[in-house]
Amino acid sequence: MEIKAFNRWSSEGIKVDDPGLQNYLTVDAKIVPKTGAKYAKNRFHKSKVFIVERLINKVMIPGHKGKKHFKSSKTTTGKASKAYDIVENAFSIIEKQVNENPVKVFVKALENAAQREEIITIEYGGARYPKAVECAPQRRIDVALRLMTQGPYHKSHNTKKSIESALADEILNAYKLSNNSHAIAKKLEVERQADSSR
Numbered sequence: 001m002e003i004k005a006f007n008r009w010s011s012e013g014i015k016v017d018d019p020g021l022q023n024y025l026t027v028d029a030k031i032v033p034k035t036g037a038k039y040a041k042n043r044f045h046k047s048k049v050f051i052v053e054r055l056i057n058k059v060m061i062p063g064h065k066g067k068k069h070f071k072s073s074k075t076t077t078g079k080a081s082k083a084y085d086i087v088e089n090a091f092s093i094i095e096k097q098v099n100e101n102p103v104k105v106f107v108k109a110l111e112n113a114a115q116r117e118e119i120i121t122i123e124y125g126g127a128r129y130p131k132a133v134e135c136a137p138q139r140r141i142d143v144a145l146r147l148m149t150q151g152p153y154h155k156s157h158n159t160k161k162s163i164e165s166a167l168a169d170e171i172l173n174a175y176k177l178s179n180n181s182h183a184i185a186k187k188l189e190v191e192r193q194a195d196s197s198r
Contacts, residue, residue, distance in 0.1 A: 005029040005052055005103050006088050009095075014104045016182060018111045024137045025051055026106060034080055047138055049108065050133075052087065052103060054141075058149040059083040059167070065150055075163045076153065086164055109174035112185035114140035117194040132194035146181055148174065151182025162178035 004010050011029035016022045024047040033053035039045035046054065060083040062076065075086060092103035119130045135143070152166035159197060173181035179188070 003029050003031060005031075005033065005050075006091070007031045008088075009091065009101050009103045014101070014107055016107065016111065018114070020137050021111060021114060021141065023047065024141055025107065025110065027051060027103070029103070032084075044138065047141075051107060051141075052143055055106070055149070056080065056083045056087050058145045059086050062149040062153055063146045063173070086167065087190055089164040090167040090171065091163060094171060097168070097172060098175075105175050106171050109171045109181075110141065110144050110148070112177050112188055113144040113174045113181065115143060115187040115190050116140070117191050118143075119190065119194050119197060130193070130197040132197050136197075144187075147183035147186050149179075154182070 002010060008087065009029070011027045014027045016025045016027070026048055028050055030050050030053065033050045033056060035049060035053065037057075039049060060076075060078050060080060075082065091106070094100075094102040094105055115135055117132050118135045120133050121128050122131050148170055149167070152163055153172045155161060155169075156163045156166040170181055170183070174183050177184060178184050
C-alpha cells in the first residue's frame, strides 16, 4: 500500500536533480507529517525528515529576519494543526493552478531557491572584509525554507491576501525561477554580493 502526503499526493517518482542536495532532501511521504521533533538532539537527522514536515515546522515558526523577531500574525500561532492546514491548503491551490503534484513542485522550487554561496565577514588588522564561501548542503535547505515562509508572511501581513494563497504563490514563483519569489530574489542578491567580494 502506497503512503501519500496528506493521504492525497504521491511522492513516487519524485527525484532531486541537484546532486549536492540528494542526501539532504527526503521525499518519503507520510500521511501525517509530524514526528514531534524526536530527532531534535541528533546531528544531521533533520535531513532524514520528510521535506513537507520541515516546511510545516517553518510555517509554525518562521524565524528571525534582520536580527529581530519576525512579524507575528494570527497564523503564526506555533500550533502544528494550524500550520498543517496552511500547507495542505497551499498545496491544493498549487494543484489547481498548475495541474501537477504539489509535492513535486515544492521539491523543485526548493532546489531552485537553495543558494550555493554566501558571505562571511573576516576581520584583519582592525578592518572587516567580506569573503565568499560555499554554502553547506543542509544550510542551503534551511535558508531556502526560512525565506520561502518569511516571504508569504510578509506579503499576507495586514492585507486581504491569505497566508495559504501567499505560500502557494511563493512556491510557484520559485518553481518558475521568477524574481517575484522572495527566496529566489534573496538568493540572487546574496550570490551577486559573493561574486563581487572575491
